[in-house]
Amino acid sequence: MARFLLTRALQALFTLWVVVSLVFLLIHATGDPIAVLAPQQMNAHDRAILRAALGLDQPLTVQYFRYWAGVLHGNLGVSYYSGQPAMRLILERVPVTLELVGLSIGVAVLLGVPFGIWAAVRPDGVADRVLRNLSVLGSSVPTFFLGILLIYVFSVAFNILPASGAGGLQHFIMPAFTLAFFRIALFTRLVRSTLLETLNQNHVRTARAKGVSEPVVILKHALRTALLPLVTVFGLQFGQLFAGAVITETIFALPGMNRMALQALYRLDYPIILAYVLVVAAMFVTINFLVDMAYGLLDPRVRDHG
Amino acid sequence: MSASKVPLLSVQDLRVRFSTDEGIADAVDGVSLEVREGETLALVGESGSGKSVSSLAIMGLVPRPVGEVIGGRVLFRGRDGEVRDLLRLPPRALRRIRGDEIAMVFQEPMSSLNPVYTLGEQIAETVRLHQGKDHRAALRVAAEMLALLGIPDPEARLSAYPHQISGGMAQRVMIAMALACRPRLLIADEPSTALDVTIQAQVLDLIARMKREIGMAVLFITHHLGVVAEIADRVTVMYAGRVVEQAPTAALFATPRMPYTQGLLRSVPRLSTDDSARTRLEAIPGEAPNPFDQPPGCRFHPRCTHALPGTCDNAVPGMEACGTDHAVRCARWRAIAGVPA
Ligand SMILES: Nc1ncnc2c1ncn2[C@@H]1O[C@H](COP(=O)(O)OP(=O)(O)OP(=O)(O)O)[C@@H](O)[C@H]1O
Numbered sequence: 001m002a003r004f005l006l007t008r009a010l011q012a013l014f015t016l017w018v019v020v021s022l023v024f025l026l027i028h029a030t031g032d033p034i035a036v037l038a039p040q041q042m043n044a045h046d047r048a049i050l051r052a053a054l055g056l057d058q059p060l061t062v063q064y065f066r067y068w069a070g071v072l073h074g075n076l077g078v079s080y081y082s083g084q085p086a087m088r089l090i091l092e093r094v095p096v097t098l099e100l101v102g103l104s105i106g107v108a109v110l111l112g113v114p115f116g117i118w119a120a121v122r123p124d125g126v127a128d129r130v131l132r133n134l135s136v137l138g139s140s141v142p143t144f145f146l147g148i149l150l151i152y153v154f155s156v157a158f159n160i161l162p163a164s165g166a167g168g169l170q171h172f173i174m175p176a177f178t179l180a181f182f183r184i185a186l187f188t189r190l191v192r193s194t195l196l197e198t199l200n201q202n203h204v205r206t207a208r209a210k211g212v213s214e215p216v217v218i219l220k221h222a223l224r225t226a227l228l229p230l231v232t233v234f235g236l237q238f239g240q241l242f243a244g245a246v247i248t249e250t251i252f253a254l255p256g257m258n259r260m261a262l263q264a265l266y267r268l269d270y271p272i273i274l275a276y277v278l279v280v281a282a283m284f285v286t287i288n289f290l291v292d293m294a295y296g297l298l299d300p301r302v303r304d305h306g
Numbered sequence: 307m308s309a310s311k312v313p314l315l316s317v318q319d320l321r322v323r324f325s326t327d328e329g330i331a332d333a334v335d336g337v338s339l340e341v342r343e344g345e346t347l348a349l350v351g352e353s354g355s356g357k358s359v360s361s362l363a364i365m366g367l368v369p370r371p372v373g374e375v376i377g378g379r380v381l382f383r384g385r386d387g388e389v390r391d392l393l394r395l396p397p398r399a400l401r402r403i404r405g406d407e408i409a410m411v412f413q414e415p416m417s418s419l420n421p422v423y424t425l426g427e428q429i430a431e432t433v434r435l436h437q438g439k440d441h442r443a444a445l446r447v448a449a450e451m452l453a454l455l456g457i458p459d460p461e462a463r464l465s466a467y468p469h470q471i472s473g474g475m476a477q478r479v480m481i482a483m484a485l486a487c488r489p490r491l492l493i494a495d496e497p498s499t500a501l502d503v504t505i506q507a508q509v510l511d512l513i514a515r516m517k518r519e520i521g522m523a524v525l526f527i528t529h530h531l532g533v534v535a536e537i538a539d540r541v542t543v544m545y546a547g548r549v550v551e552q553a554p555t556a557a558l559f560a561t562p563r564m565p566y567t568q569g570l571l572r573s574v575p576r577l578s579t580d581d582s583a584r585t586r587l588e589a590i591p592g593e594a595p596n597p598f599d600q601p602p603g604c605r606f607h608p609r610c611t612h613a614l615p616g617t618c619d620n621a622v623p624g625m626e627a628c629g630t631d632h633a634v635r636c637a638r639w640r641a642i643a644g645v646p647a
């Protein structure tokens with residue numbers, strides 16, 4: 001176990017290093033932050049001073065090693081604009097994003113899983129057909145359209161939910177649902193197909209032959225053995241949402257980390273972008289680790305073979 | 307009729323149809339058979355003849371929607387003496403019978419166990435369900451059953467998972483699970499194929515003992531005619547979804563009437579204990595018929611040396627009595643046996 005954890009930790013560090021390095025090289029290839037940062041009327045001399053102050057006059061390799069030297073000392077640089085430590089700025093925004101993502105995954109699982117079971121129990125029945133059509137809708141409506149539609153109905157027409165900003169739970173209802181919509185459809189389809197496959201397996205037949213009641217056959221025997229692929233997708237979706245809520249955060253003006261990163265990208269505020277990438281990559285690594293641990297808990301075969 | 311002749315299970319004109327991409331297969335086409343109180347009925351026939359599907363239909367376990375029971379009755383006489391048609395029983399009532407009064411051992415033991423639960427839990431589940439025992443008492447029963455099947459260190463086995471045991475062991479666990487509630491009817495589909503000879507004998511012994519002790523009847527599906535001779539009271543022979551001969555074991559071995567049965571017996575020259583009977587069964591000349599395109603008339607006629615054009619390829623012959631408790635489905639059995647009409 002200790003050996004396993006050590007391997008995973010090293011893999012995680014390696015992943016973080018690769019991802020941050022790639023982004024470091026990419027953003028330096030895309031533009032010049034000074035061009036965005038400096039006021040139009042600033043003269044070349046002052047620009048050079050500014051560039052030197054930010055360390056942007058150095059060769060790329062020097063900048064790169066300086067960056068990592070800083071990281072090792074817990075210093076990820078300061079925002080070119082506010083002068084605040086980049087990591088702190090991003091971390092301050094993480095709770096809003098986490099709440100949004102957690103809520104939408106929660107809604108998607110709580111609705112998608114029962115819907116999927118419902119559809120699988122009677123394939124081609126009424127529920128199955130209705131859900132299938134809804135899920136086509138769910139996967140084809142663009143996020144921005146759904147978001148705007150919700151704002152129009154619930155904020156403009158009926159004025160029962162706030163259209164923007166973060167405060168209480170009511171600020172998260174529409175954004176979370178916007179994000180969840182596609183995932184409800186995804187989870188419904190996924191649970192349906194995995195369950196249909198498992199329900200035909202021999203061990204499920206054994207359970208029925210033992211006289212186990214149908215709800216227990218489905219939940220204890222079929223769904224339980226079908227959990228592995230589901231957990232993988234739940235994990236993947238969590239990671240994707242964490243870094244993919246940018247449109248939703250923007251439409252609903254939620255002060256999440258994605259919106260901050262988008263703004264930083266416009267302004268080429270490198271330290272913020274890199275801090276963001278580091279946080280997202282760390283999140284992915286953590287989720288992967290948790291999914292792997294869940295595998296071991298859920299499947300004795302994985303437990304034995306590592 | 308003596309008490310032992312009152313049927314415990316009476317399957318009448320059972321029909322099961324599979325609708326697949328390749329076509330429609332009437333895998334079970336009007337099967338009737340009978341298992342009497344306390345007896346062992348062997349169900350034999352080539353691979354694909356519909357033995358497993360018939361047994362699944364009895365238990366209401368034909369995979370849907372590919373397969374469908376399209377006709378027939380499955381009359382079962384319960385502990386309370388009531389006779390019920392299992393095909394028309396409400397789900398709750400059927401569940402009370404499954405695993406308790408009728409238990410089943412499936413052909414593929416390994417995949418028939420749930421990979422994520424311990425062997426103990428899987429055996430105990432049946433006991434909890436039907437005998438209202440708590441989990442610990444049910445686990446004790448599970449350990450006793452494993453011990454009965456000659457599994458060493460049964461207590462330790464309870465916490466093992468299916469992937470940690472061999473196919474033969476899985477087979478015995480399945481049997482332990484089936485016998486745990488002391489069923490009145492055991493349906494055993496090739497229960498001894500995955501086992502080596504000594505363990506096979508041990509399992510057959512245990513089944514025989516349960517028969518004596520609790521008056522259990524057995525529907526024993528097998529390819530192995532050696533085993534049939536050893537344990538069966540009567541034999542039902544299937545070919546291509548139909549019953550073609552039915553007789554007490556001794557009569558079947560002494561005077562087989564259907565040319566297909568004769569072929570089967572010829573391909574097993576002695577009562578062998580090895581497993582080569584399976585391959586020899588398929589040694590009847592010709593190929594097993596295509597399930598999606600069965601020949602008209604007697605389905606065996608294309609492979610039958612006695613087939614008469616105009617007769618055998620025309621109408622489906624009915625089951626006809628040809629001895630005491632002995633019936634055959636063959637238009638020409640009298641001519642073949644030299645019995646005057
Ligand atoms: N799930 C299924 N889907 C489609 N057809 C099936 C299915 N199960 C069985 N069949 C059909 O039913 C026929 C009878 O199969 P069955 O399993 O009952 O044979 P069997 O007599 O048990 O053979 P074996 O001795 O090999 O176990 C086969 O020819 C097959 O075409």
Ligand SMILES: [Mg+2]
Nearest residue numbers: 357358359413
């Ligand atoms: Mg079979």
